[in-house]
Amino acid sequence: xxxxxxxxxxxxxxxxxxxxxxxxxxxxxxxxxxxxxxxxxxxxxxxxxxxxxxxxxxxxxxxxxxxxxxxxxxxxxxxxxxxxxxxxxxxxxxxxxxxxxxxxxxxxxxxxxxxxxxxxxxxxxxxxxxxxxxxxxxxxxxxxxxxxxxxxxxxxxxxxxxxxxxxxxxxxxxxxxxxxxxxxx
Numbered sequence: 001x002x003x004x005x006x007x008x009x010x011x012x013x014x015x016x017x018x019x020x021x022x023x024x025x026x027x028x029x030x031x032x033x034x035x036x037x038x039x040x041x042x043x044x045x046x047x048x049x050x051x052x053x054x055x056x057x058x059x060x061x062x063x064x065x066x067x068x069x070x071x072x073x074x075x076x077x078x079x080x081x082x083x084x085x086x087x088x089x090x091x092x093x094x095x096x097x098x099x100x101x102x103x104x105x106x107x108x109x110x111x112x113x114x115x116x117x118x119x120x121x122x123x124x125x126x127x128x129x130x131x132x133x134x135x136x137x138x139x140x141x142x143x144x145x146x147x148x149x150x151x152x153x154x155x156x157x158x159x160x161x162x163x164x165x166x167x168x169x170x171x172x173x174x175x176x177x178x179x180x181x182x183x184x185x
Contacts, residue, residue, distance in 0.1 A: 009178055013040060023040070023046070023091060024050070027078055029060070032063070034060050038071055041091075082123060088123075089124065090121075093129075094131070095117070097114055110145060129183045134176050136176045150165060165179045
């Protein structure tokens with residue numbers, strides 16, 4: 001396991017996502033999380049991926065094709081994911097908040113749609129389902145989305161959700177924050 005945010009999130013997914021799972025990659029980006037979810041959910045699972053950038057959709061579809069994997073890739077906002085699946089039927093939702101690496105630096109996730117997407121994802125999770133968030137911030141992204149997401153997650157009912165937010169104590173710069181959420185049974 002890589003000792004970074006993505007490594008922690010991926011290990012969490014490997015430990016929690018099982019064959020036959022219904023999974024959502026809410027921010028497809030280059031498709032790496034989508035591909036991982038496809039491998040974990042297997043042929044009996046269902047994986048949906050969302051991104052608002054055509055470039056990200058194309059990169060995700062190309063990666064899936066190269067690896068022989070299948071997913072439903074949608075050019076749509078992560079805030080609209082509830083239009084595609086029924087409430088309490090999803091095993092896992094994954095977010096990478098920030099911007100597409102190598103993409104247009106002016107296009108990034110924003111707190112308004114991100115908070116709506118988190119709430120949509122939470123409503124879609126079945127009891128026992130999980131959400132994994134890699135929260136990139138700083139630089140051109142600034143801190144507003146980071147602060148809004150973390151504050152919002154603190155308001156979740158502790159009887160319904162468990163939220164673990166981690167902080168790198170000795171990493172320089174602005175290392176992304178891994179956040180893990182479990183929906184209680």
